[in-house]
Amino acid sequence: xxxxxxxxxxxxxxxxxxxxxxxxxxxxxxxxxxxxxxxxxxxxxxxxxxxxxxxxxxxxxxxxxxxxxxxxxxxxxxxxxxxxxxxxxxxxxxxxxxxxxxxxxxxxxxxxxxxxxxxxxxxxxxxxxxxxxxxxxxxxxxxxxxxxxxxxxxxxxxxxxxxxxxxxxxxxxxxxxxxxxxxxxxxxxxxxxxxxxxxxxxxxxxxxxxxxxxxxxxxxxxxxxxxxxxxxxxxxxxxxxxxxxxxxxxxxxx
Amino acid sequence: xxxxxxxxxxxxxxxxxxxxxxxxxxxxxxxxxxxxxxxxxxxxxxxxxxxxxxxxxxxxxxxxxxxxxxxxxxxxxxxxxxxxxxxxxxxxxxxxxxxxxxxxxxxxxxxxxxxxxxxxxxxxxxxxxxxxxxxxxxxxxxxxxxxxxxxxxxxxxxxxxxxxxxxxxxxxxxxxxxxxxxxxxxxxxxxxxxxxxxxxxxxxxxxxxxxxxxxxxxxxxxxxxxxxxxxxxxxxxxxxxxxxxxxxxxxxxxxxxxxxxxxxxxxxxxxxxxxxxxxxxxxxxxxxxxxxxxxxxxxxxxxxxxxxxxxxxxxxxxxxxxxxxxxxxxxxxxxxxxxxxxxxxxxxxxxxxxxxxxxxxxxxxxxxxxxxxxxxxxxxxxxxxxxxxxxxxxxxxxxxxxxxxxxxxxxxxxxxxxxxxxxxxxxxxxxxxxxxxxxxxxxxxxxxxxxxxxxxxxxxxxxxxxxxxxxxxxxxxxxxxxxxxxxxxxxxxxxxxxxxxxxxxxxxxxxxxxxxxxxxxxxxxxxxxxxxxxxxxxxxxxxxxxxxxxxxxxxxxxxxxxxxxxxxxxxxxxxxxxxxxxxxxxxxxxxxxxxxxxxxxxxxxxxxxxxxxxxxxxxxxxxxxxxxxxxxxxxxx
Ligand SMILES: Cc1cc2nc3c(=O)[nH]c(=O)nc-3n(C[C@H](O)[C@H](O)[C@H](O)COP(=O)(O)OP(=O)(O)OC[C@H]3O[C@@H](n4cnc5c(N)ncnc54)[C@H](O)[C@@H]3O)c2cc1C
Ligand code: FES
Numbered sequence: 001x002x003x004x005x006x007x008x009x010x011x012x013x014x015x016x017x018x019x020x021x022x023x024x025x026x027x028x029x030x031x032x033x034x035x036x037x038x039x040x041x042x043x044x045x046x047x048x049x050x051x052x053x054x055x056x057x058x059x060x061x062x063x064x065x066x067x068x069x070x071x072x073x074x075x076x077x078x079x080x081x082x083x084x085x086x087x088x089x090x091x092x093x094x095x096x097x098x099x100x101x102x103x104x105x106x107x108x109x110x111x112x113x114x115x116x117x118x119x120x121x122x123x124x125x126x127x128x129x130x131x132x133x134x135x136x137x138x139x140x141x142x143x144x145x146x147x148x149x150x151x152x153x154x155x156x157x158x159x160x161x162x163x164x165x166x167x168x169x170x171x172x173x174x175x176x177x178x179x180x181x182x183x184x185x186x187x188x189x190x191x192x193x194x195x196x197x198x199x200x201x202x203x204x205x206x207x208x209x210x211x212x213x214x215x216x217x218x219x220x221x222x223x224x225x226x227x228x229x230x231x232x233x234x235x236x237x238x239x240x241x242x243x244x245x246x247x248x249x250x251x252x253x254x
Numbered sequence: 255x256x257x258x259x260x261x262x263x264x265x266x267x268x269x270x271x272x273x274x275x276x277x278x279x280x281x282x283x284x285x286x287x288x289x290x291x292x293x294x295x296x297x298x299x300x301x302x303x304x305x306x307x308x309x310x311x312x313x314x315x316x317x318x319x320x321x322x323x324x325x326x327x328x329x330x331x332x333x334x335x336x337x338x339x340x341x342x343x344x345x346x347x348x349x350x351x352x353x354x355x356x357x358x359x360x361x362x363x364x365x366x367x368x369x370x371x372x373x374x375x376x377x378x379x380x381x382x383x384x385x386x387x388x389x390x391x392x393x394x395x396x397x398x399x400x401x402x403x404x405x406x407x408x409x410x411x412x413x414x415x416x417x418x419x420x421x422x423x424x425x426x427x428x429x430x431x432x433x434x435x436x437x438x439x440x441x442x443x444x445x446x447x448x449x450x451x452x453x454x455x456x457x458x459x460x461x462x463x464x465x466x467x468x469x470x471x472x473x474x475x476x477x478x479x480x481x482x483x484x485x486x487x488x489x490x491x492x493x494x495x496x497x498x499x500x501x502x503x504x505x506x507x508x509x510x511x512x513x514x515x516x517x518x519x520x521x522x523x524x525x526x527x528x529x530x531x532x533x534x535x536x537x538x539x540x541x542x543x544x545x546x547x548x549x550x551x552x553x554x555x556x557x558x559x560x561x562x563x564x565x566x567x568x569x570x571x572x573x574x575x576x577x578x579x580x581x582x583x584x585x586x587x588x589x590x591x592x593x594x595x596x597x598x599x600x601x602x603x604x605x606x607x608x609x610x611x612x613x614x615x616x617x618x619x620x621x622x623x624x625x626x627x628x629x630x631x632x633x634x635x636x637x638x639x640x641x642x643x644x645x646x647x648x649x650x651x652x653x654x655x656x657x658x659x660x661x662x663x664x665x666x667x668x669x670x671x672x673x674x675x676x677x678x679x680x681x682x683x684x685x686x687x688x689x690x691x692x693x694x695x696x697x698x699x700x701x702x703x704x705x706x707x708x709x710x711x712x713x714x715x716x717x718x719x720x721x722x723x724x725x726x727x728x729x730x731x732x733x734x735x736x737x738x739x740x741x742x743x744x745x746x747x748x749x750x751x752x753x754x755x756x757x758x759x760x761x762x763x764x765x766x767x768x769x770x771x772x773x774x775x776x777x778x779x780x781x782x783x784x785x786x787x788x789x790x791x792x793x794x795x796x797x798x799x800x801x802x803x804x805x806x807x808x809x810x811x812x813x814x815x816x817x818x819x820x821x822x823x824x825x826x827x828x829x830x831x832x833x834x835x836x837x838x839x840x841x842x843x844x845x846x847x848x849x850x851x852x853x854x855x856x857x858x859x860x861x862x863x864x865x866x867x868x869x870x871x872x873x874x875x876x877x878x879x880x881x882x883x884x885x886x887x888x889x890x891x
Contacts, residue, residue, distance in 0.1 A: 037531070061492045062534075063532070066323040084636060090636065090639070120319055124320050127425065133382065137426075143387075150389045150390060153388065157418075187386065194384050
C-alpha cells in the first residue's frame with residue numbers, strides 16, 4: 001500500500017495559563033486507511049519514545065458520536081471533509097507532502113486546557129439551565145398516550161442529532177453557541193412533552209449562553225458548514241422566534 | 255455458598271413483593287445520606303438523577319469532559335421493551351424467556367423477569383423526557399426486530415438510540431445539578447475503593463487535568479463504569495472504557511463474576527491496518543434487511559454483485575431456517591468465523607463476509623433503506639471508503655463488543671462488599687453467557703431508573719453507618735497506594751510504549767481467548783500474558799508527569815489493570831470447560847459444531863475472589879436453578 005509523508009504544525013500549550021505555539025513534526029509512513037486521530041497516535045508514540053511530551057487531545061468513541069474530539073485542521077473545524085468529525089476523517093483525503101496545521105477550538109468560553117484539549121463545560125451549564133423536560137422517574141404516562149406526528153418526530157430527531165462537540169462555536173467569528181442552543185430548543189419545542197417548559201427553557205438557556213461569554217449570531221452560516229451532523233441553521237431562526245415568543249408572553253403575563 | 259438473595263414467591267410477583275418488603279428512607283432523612291455514583295453512562299446518569307430526584311446528596315464522576323460523552327452514546331440499534339404495541343405475541347414473559355434462552359441458561363430467572371417487567375416503564379420514562387423515538391404516521395412508536403427474537407419489540411431513534419437515551423438521562427442529571435442535588439465531577443478517574451469496617455465508604459480519584467489525587471467519602475458507592483471489552487485492544491468500545499474501577503474493587507474484595515463471558519458482535523467493519531485503534535459496529539438492526547453470505551467456492555474474487563445467486567451461500571439462512579439472519583450474536587459470529595476459516599471469506603484480508611441489501615433495496619426501494627440505515631451507510635463509507643448504495647453490500651466481520659461478565663451482585667445489585675452497588679455493563683447480572691441485542695440499554699436504564707432507587711435506600715435505611723471523614727486512615731492508605739502505583743509506572747522509563755503493550759495484549763486475547771477457545775490455547779495465553787506483564791513493568795515508557803494532564807499515564811494505569819484482570823478472565827475460561835453463549839470451548843460442541851452446555855457441572859455463576867498478586871484466586875459458585883423455564887440446548891434452526 002502507498003504511504004504518505006506529511007508535515008504537521010501542531011498547537012502546543014502546556015496549560016491554560018501559559019502561552020502556546022505551533023510546533024512542526026514530520027509524519028511518515030502514513031497509511032490512507034488511518035484516521036486523523038490514529039495519525040496523531042503514531043506521532044505521539046514517536047514523541048514518547050524520544051522522551052517528549054505527547055500532544056494532548058480528547059477522544060473517546062472514535063466513531064463520530066460522542067463529540068469528544070474536536071480540533072481545527074488546516075483552518076477548518078474537524079478538517080476539510082464535510083459532515084465529518086476529526087475521528088472519522090481518514091488520511092485518504094490528504095496527499096503526500098501536504099502541510100497540515102492542527103489547532104484547538106478557539107473561543108473565550110472554551111479555554112484551552114492543554115494543547116488541543118479545551119474546556120467545554122459551558123455547554124453543560126447551558127444544558128443545566130433548562131435543556132430538558134422536568135419529569136421524575138416513575139411519573140410518566142404510557143408512551144403511546146401522546147401521539148406525535150411522524151414529521152414532527154423526524155424533525156425533532158434532526159435537531160437532537162447534535163453531538164455537542166463545539167465545532168459551531170469554533171468556526172464562528174463571534175464564537176456564538178446559537179446553533180447548539182437552537183438545536184436543543186427546537187427539539188423540545190417540537191415535542192408535546194416539551195410544551196409546559198417551553199418559555200422558561202429558551203429564556204434561561206439563552207441567559208446562560210450569554211453569561212458564559214458566547215457571542216451573538218450574525219448569520220454567517222459557518223456553523224452549519226462545519227457541523228459534523230449537518231444541523232441546520234434554521235434552528236437558529238427557531239431559537240430567535242422562540243425567544244421572542246417567550247419574552248412577549250412573559251411581558252403580557254406580568 | 256454464594257446466594258443471590260432472591261425474594262420468595264411466584265416469579266411474576268417477586269419484585270412487587272420485594273418492593274413492598276424493602277425499607278424506606280423518609281423524605282426528610284434522605285438529605286442526610288450521601289451517594290457516590292461513578293460513571294455517567296446510561297446506568298450512572300439514570301441512577302444519579304433519580305437518587306437526586308428522591309432527595310439524596312449525590313456526587314457523580316466521569317472520566318470524560320461531559321456526562322453526555324459516555325460510551326452509551328454510541329449505541330445504535332435500539333432498546334427492547336415488552337410493550338407488545340405490535341400485537342405480535344410479545345409479553346413480559348416472552349421477553350423474559352427470550353433473554354434466558356438467549357443467555358444460554360446462564361442467567362438468573364428472578365433478575366431477568368424483573369428486567370422484563372420494568373422494560374415497559376423505561377420506554378414511558380424516556381418518551382416523557384422528549385426522546386425522539388421513531389414513530390409511525392399515526393403518531394405511535396415504531397418497532398424493529400433484533401436477533402434472538404421472533405417479535406418486534408425494539409424501540410429506536412434512527413441509528414442513534416443510545417445517543418438519544420443518554421441525552422435524555424443527561425438532561426435529567428443536569429436538572430439535578432442545577433437544583434444542587436447532584437455535584438458533577440468531570441475529568442475524574444476513580445482509582446481505588448475505600449472500605450471502612452468492611453463497607454464501601456468512598457473512592458480515590460485522580461483529577462485528570464491537574465493530576466491531583468483526591469478523596470471522596472459517602473454512605474454508599476454505585477459503580478456504573480461500563481465494560482472491559484478494550485482488554486482486546488480492538489473492540490467497538492470507546493477508547494476510555496476500562497476495567498480499572500471494577501478491578502480496583504475486586505482487589506478490595508468484590509467478587510468478579512463470569513469474566514470470560516465476552517460478546518463478539520458479528521457485524522463490524524473489518525480491520526484494515528495495524529495502526530487501527532478501534533473497530534466500528536454496524537448495528538444489528540441491519541440484519542432485519544441485510545442477508546449474510548459468502549461465495550460457495552473459496553477464492554472467488556469477483557465483486558459481490560457479479561456473483562450470481564446460485565453461487566452464493568447464505569449460510570445463516572441455510573443452517574437456521576427459523577431465525578435466519580436474526581440468530582443471536584454468538585451463533586452468527588461463530589458461523590462467520592468458520593466460513594472464513596474455510597477460505598471463503600471476502601475482502602482484501604479474507605476475513606469478512608457480505609451483508610447484502612440488494613433484495614431489500616429491490617423490495618422497498620433505496621429511499622426506504624436510506625431512511626432506515628442512512629447514517630450507518632455513511633459511517634461505513636467514511637471508514638472503508640466504499641459506497642453501500644453502489645456495491646449493495648457491506649463487508650463485515652465479528653469484533654469484541656460487550657461483556658456479560660462483571661462484578662458479582664445480588665438481587666439488590668449490591669456486591670459482596672456491603673454498600674458497593676454495581677449497575678449497567680459493569681455488573682454481571684442479567685445476560686447470562688450471551689446478551690441479546692438491544693438489551694444492554696434496557697438493563698442500564700432498568701438498573702438506574704427503577705431498581706437502584708429502591709434497593710439503595712433499603713441499604714441506607716438498614717446499614718447503621720457511622721459518620722466517616724476523608725481523614726480516616728482507610729482513605730490515607732488507599733490514597734497512598736494510588737500514588738505509589740502512579741509513581742511506579744512513571745519510574746519504569748523503559749523503551750516500549752503503552753500503546754504497543756496494549757496492542758500486544760490484545761493480540762494474545764483475540765487469538766487465544768476470542769471466539770473459539772481450547773485448553774491448550776488458554777494455557778498458552780496465560781503464560782504469554784504473564785510474560786508480557788513482566789515485560790510491561792520492566793520496559794514500559796510512560797510520558798510526562800503525575801501532576802499534569804497526562805493521557806499516556808491514564809492509559810498506562812488502565813493497561814496495567816488489564817494485565818492483572820486478564821489473568822482472571824483466562825482462568826475463568828479455563829475453568830468453564832463447556833460451551834455456553836459467547837464462551838465457546840472447542841472441546842464441548844455438538845456434531846454440527848454448535849455450542850454444547852454441560853448443565854450437570856457448570857450451571858453456576860463463577861464468582862472469583864482476589865487473593866493477592868500471584869496468588870490463586872478463589873472460586874465461589876452461585877448455583878443457577880431454573881424453577882420456571884425448562885432448560886434445553888438452544889436451537890434456532
Ligand atoms: C458501538 C456500540 C453499539 C451498541 N449498541 C447497542 C444497542 O443498540 N442496544 C443496546 O442495548 N446496547 C448497545 N450497546 C451496548 C451498550 O451501549 C452498553 O452496554 C451500555 O451503554 C453501557 O452503559 P453503562 O452505563 O453501563 O456504561 P458506559 O456507557 O460505558 O459508561 C461508563 C461511564 O463510566 C465512566 N467511567 C469508567 N471508568 C471510570 C473510572 N475509573 N472513573 C470514573 N469514571 C469512570 C465513563 O467515563 C462513563 O461515564 C452498544 C455498544 C457499542 C459499543
Ligand atoms: S471521538 Fe467521539 S466524536 Fe470523535
